[in-house]
Structure formats: C-alpha cells, structure tokens
Amino acid sequence: MKKKKWYDYLWIAELLYLALGLTNILFAWLGMLFFSIPLLISLFGGGKAYCNRYCGRGQLIGILGGKLKLSRNAPPPKFLRSRWFRYGFLAFFMSMFFLMLFSTYQVFAGAPLQETVTLLWVFKLPWQWTQVDMVAPWFAQFAFGFFGVMLTSTVLELITMVLFRPKSWCVYCPMGTMTQGICKLKHGKEFKAYGRTSQDDCGASEASGQ
C-alpha cells in the first residue's frame, strides 16, 4: 500500500470550505484558491499535478464513491467522455462564470445586492442568514455568485459519482479540461517529440498482438 502524504488529506479542506461557506457566504472567496492554483500550476510547468495530487474534490468523491461505496461504479456514457461535451461544458461553465462577474459589476455600479445562491444555474436559493453588511455590496455579490458556482459543481460531481464511476466528474471538470488544454498548448511539440501524437494510442506504441 502506498504511504499517505500530507496532500492525501486535502479532501478535509474541501469539506471545510463548504462548511465555512454555509456558515458565512463571504468565505466563498476562498474558493478562488481552487480556481487559481490549478491554472498557476499548469501555467508554470507543473502539468496536471493539481488534479493528480492536490484536488480535494477529487479525493472527496474518491472516498465517497470508492471507500464508502456510494457509486454504481459504471462506466460513464460515451457523450460524457467526448471532447465535444468536455469543451462544450467548459464553454458553458465559463459563460455562467462571466455572467456572475457581470452581476457583480452591476452591484458595483449601484444595482441592489441579491442575497440568493443560484444552484444549477436555475434554482435561486434564498440566503439571508448571513451578515454581509461589513463589506462592500459587490464583494458580497461575488461571494453569493461564486458559492453558487461551487455548490453547482459539487452537486454535479456527486450526481455523476453516484451514477457512474467515483471520479466521473474529473472527466468533464472545467478546471481539468482547462489545465489539460494549457498543457497541450505548452507541451504539444514536446509531447509529439516524445514519440506519440494525439492520433496515436497512448498506452504503448508497440504492436500488441491484436
């Protein structure tokens, strides 16, 4: 059995983040770390180290679906694994993210603060139990919007974890798609020089007897 390292416990940080966000919406800002760290790692040459080692969400669904056996453990449907779906979902997710940024700007420009968290881009959950008077309205608006993004992705990852394999979310996770895209842009030539192209099978190039 592989020896556990400190980063194998980052699922606790993920749970802590959700708990803190539920307690006070302003903690949603901490989620920016989950957004920026993977991108910085892949931009500065770390590849997909975030997905491979440091992703608390991935670890959490791995535990829930694997150790606690809450997953059907069925292969995900083909469409979910297709490039079209992955990049399409990334585009959709980012569009929603920018809409959220726009509503933050509107509050900055004088529109009233909306104390709701939008789940799955449709359902507006009233969220009036936290005090947000101590910060500027736009700062709070971003927190409401961003926590909605984080909750939405959590719900989606839990649904796909139950229906398919534990880490099915990782297949279409927008952060994973983005970091892999960055790696392809950065290391595409190096990767081809490595002896394979994206058209080849990646496992082993030698004839396999089939």
Next chain:
Amino acid sequence: MKQSPQFAQINRECVACGCCEAVCPKDAVHIILGITAQVDKEKCVGCRKCAKECPADVITMVQRRAVV
C-alpha cells in the same frame, strides 16, 4: 522475470486525471506532461486496477505479442 500475458493500454481520449497512476500497485502508470497517462508495459502486470478505476473508461487490456 516472467511477464504477464497482458498489459494496460490508454487511448487518446485520456483526460490525465491521474486515477490510474494513484491505484497502480507497480508504479507503471505516469502522467506525461499533463496531457495523458502512459503505461510502462515492462512494469505493468495486467492487474486491471487502472482500467476499473478510470472514470473516462479509456484503458483497455491488450495481449503481449507472442515471442517466437
């Protein structure tokens, strides 16, 4: 050392999530440049753990070429 009759092969739809790397008992799978996983077929013992874990279902087991 006698090699296993089959080894894991990863196709081009790999999302490089690292699930296979994490479960491989022989340290035979590695993520290359953040783009895809790659199997060291000399180390691979064909245990299928990676194939069962892969959320993208891109790992298949293939027979080694028979040595004449």
